[in-house]
Amino acid sequence: MIIVEGKPLPEIVSMLAPFRRVFVLGCGTCATVCLAGGEKEAREMAEALLLYRQQQGEPLEVKVAVVERQCERELLDSTRREIEEADAVLSLSCGIGVQCLNSYYPQKVALPAINTKFLGYPERLGVWQENCRACGDCLLDYTLGICPITRCAKSLQNGPCGGSKEGKCEISAEVPCAWQQIIERWEKHGTERFPEIRPPRDWSAGAAGGPKTVVKGDVAFAERE
Amino acid sequence: MQNGSKFEKLLNFGKFVVTAELGPPKSADLSIIRRHGECLKGYVDAINVTDNQTAVVRASSLACAVELKSMGLEPIVQVTCRDRNRIALQSDMLGAVGLGIHNILCLSGDHEKFGNEPGAKGVYDLDSIQLLGVASGMKEGRLCGGDKLDGPADIFLGAVENPFADPLNYRILRLRKKVEAGARFIQTQCVFDIELFEKWMEGIRKLGLHERTKILAGLTPVKSARAACYMKEKVPGIVIPDKIIERVARAKDQKEEGINICVETIERLREIEGIAGIHIMAIAWEGVVPTLVERAGLM
């Protein structure tokens, strides 16, 4: 899932300064699980904004709703009226939701109340961990389920650097060394792939090489017809 | 193939070599490199120039290597994967060879978090083993992406290894990967735990790696017990046994004791089969190198 975190209130207040009618829109999937953009957070956000404007003696009308996912057009349609009536939408979703809103409602502005941090999963209550950099060419079969691109601070692919110590990464005693973990996975499953030399990667499959589109030929074709 | 590296020739000749490390200045004034170079003249066979070591911005390794070269010294340019992608790395290596600097040491680099630009985007397009492979290709006139060079690059290729990092039993295999990727000389992390180092070398000999690459044992003289503690705690990859720190702490003249320990370590290293030389990393204490070399009887 996409891991997100709320922006500081002063930043949000300042981006909303030009607007009077604000629609606070939560997102029912990742942002809810991250305790940053669900129903509760959306309501609290609306209250905080009202309070702030009251103190400043400036008017504000706020409406609040939550959609299941802001990154799908059909799911945004349930709040079409509120979006159209507002001067601005304050989106409590990841950057994808914000862009989706702006693209489907180009006459409106949708602003981010949230910082999109990374792709990962909740490791334990209140802790989210980064797991994937969307490299476009997954190698988890090689490492047996630990992503060195993401979990190794230097994205090394051929084994641990010289800073690995007692299972920890050189960047912090709080961060496990991904390569120590990978080696333990190999040992556990009796697959020894350490001697292999992994060649340079083609990063253009992922974040490098310009914005990407995935096209599923048959479906995309049917849609056009 | 004809090779322009004097350092390589000395190693092949079987000389027990000495290299030392110099850190470029945190300014555009390269005179300190010339001063340090002058003081090392006649005492070392080659001089490593670090590449923004510990991720602190400094004058470029290549520029300082050119300075040393112009003084008749033999520089080893260090290139890290942290700051440059494969385009820049290959370009810099071509430039270095073009300027007559053939010795190139490939490293991953200390993480950007440790330096004075912690907000920098770490590149890590290649890892150090991939970089070695790419440089080996350039020796045969081939670029990483498969394109042909207009002429091969005459590189004497080196790498580093830390025998004291975890997981310990994989350190030898990792070195083998580096050798297979083309490393013809290896400089190790500084040796304080000589017993552990001897064990590591035993493993290296078992795989015959000392016959395929020249291994230089790293050394760092400690100035004081406090400096040793700092290194042990703050510098990634350094392991210093407590008994060494205690020995320095007990000494009347801690600096002198640091030198004594270093000289003793050199003596023991010279007895280890498969050690081709030593590499002295005395950053901020460059002046000690001639003393060490003289006292260890290496010149």
Ligand code: SF4
């Ligand atoms: S290898 Fe690539 S796709 Fe697979 S988890 Fe890592 S970053 Fe994600």
Ligand code: SF4
């Ligand atoms: S210590 Fe481990 S996780 Fe950290 S950079 Fe080195 S290999 Fe990667």
